[in-house]
Amino acid sequence: MNDPTQPTLIETLKHAARVAGELLCEGYHAAGAIDFESKGASDFVTHYDRAAERVIIDTVRRAHPEVGFLGEESGATPAQAGDITVIIDPLDGTNNFLHRVPHFSVSIAVAEGDALTHGVVYQPLLDEMLWAVRGQGAYRGAQRITTPPARALHEMLLATCLPYHAKGDCPTSLAQLTTLMPRVAGIRVPGSAALEIAHAGLGRFDAFWSQGAKLDLWDVAAGIVIAREAGCTVTDLAGDPAPSEWASLLVAHPERYGELLDMLSAAE
Incomplete structure (x- = not known):
């Protein structure tokens, strides 16, 4: 090397x-x-x-x-x-x-x-x-x-991945959507997790999260590095920045991370 x-x-x-x-x-x-x-x-x-x-x-x-x-x-x-x-x-x-x-x-x-x-x-x-x-x-x-200044929650555009067919946990995703939809400006599911995570670093999305959908390491790893280096906080939904498996994910501006984590964790 x-x-x-x-x-x-x-x-x-x-x-x-x-x-x-x-x-x-x-x-x-x-x-x-x-x-x-x-x-x-x-x-x-x-x-x-x-x-x-x-x-x-x-x-x-x-x-x-x-x-x-x-x-x-x-x-x-x-x-x-x-x-x-x-x-x-x-x-x-x-x-x-x-x-x-x-x-x-x-x-x-x-x-x-x-x-x-x-x-x-x-x-x-x-x-x-x-x-x-x-x-x-x-x-x-x-x-x-670098991650742009944080927007207020009601101005935020979020991205996520949703489960489909036999891949993932539909009830969890629906509960989280139900919690967030009335409080944010919009939620998008574009379909390339690597891009959406990296775009959170650019500020194209104000945050990205996933739990119900099944994502593998290769789906998220590159985006995580980019988002972190741009200034985002990145953990799983237990708050662990380096879990043994990325079974869930939250990527957000540091000023909005805690609020979003609490909302997603409380969703039932």
Whole structure:
């Protein structure tokens, strides 16, 4: 990792995301000719998921052969040396992609041991690169981003993920929606958790939460790094900033975090 002739890890991740994004753009514009197979209730894997993940792994491995991988499609590959794991969701928003909804992303994170240290969320249709390194800030392209001032609760636009079919806890989600809907300006469910979490750091959403929906580490890891480096508070709904599993999530401005956590925790 210290070879000066090799690109830094974050530059490699950004490059890998762009290459994968080119594949996804190709697939998006070819939608209708996509062959896809079911791999569970409302969960589809396409040729483009697998191809994008392969190109990410190949790109990172060429520059940093020692790292391990955790991919949504390929599973876990141990590190050759050290404890660095690259966490990949090659197509976050698969259902949007298949239905030609133009909201999906490439999401790549890094964990050093148990700590999330790098995050890249790339929206290929907009060519928008959001990225962060722990302790070095969050960026949109070359521009540093910070969480804007907190809005009053009644002015806040929130984002979430909702369960569907056999994935998640519908009663919990409905209780939380019932608690929040009368008190905020709006709630959105765009369909790419990595983007929504990162967008909370930009202030496009005032907060993101999820509990009823089932989210895996690759769905949230990169967005968490970006949101934290932009200035958001990020924990699970028990208030733990580093849970063993991200079974729930709250991303919010520090001035609104406590109020939202109390409301969500009390929802029944």
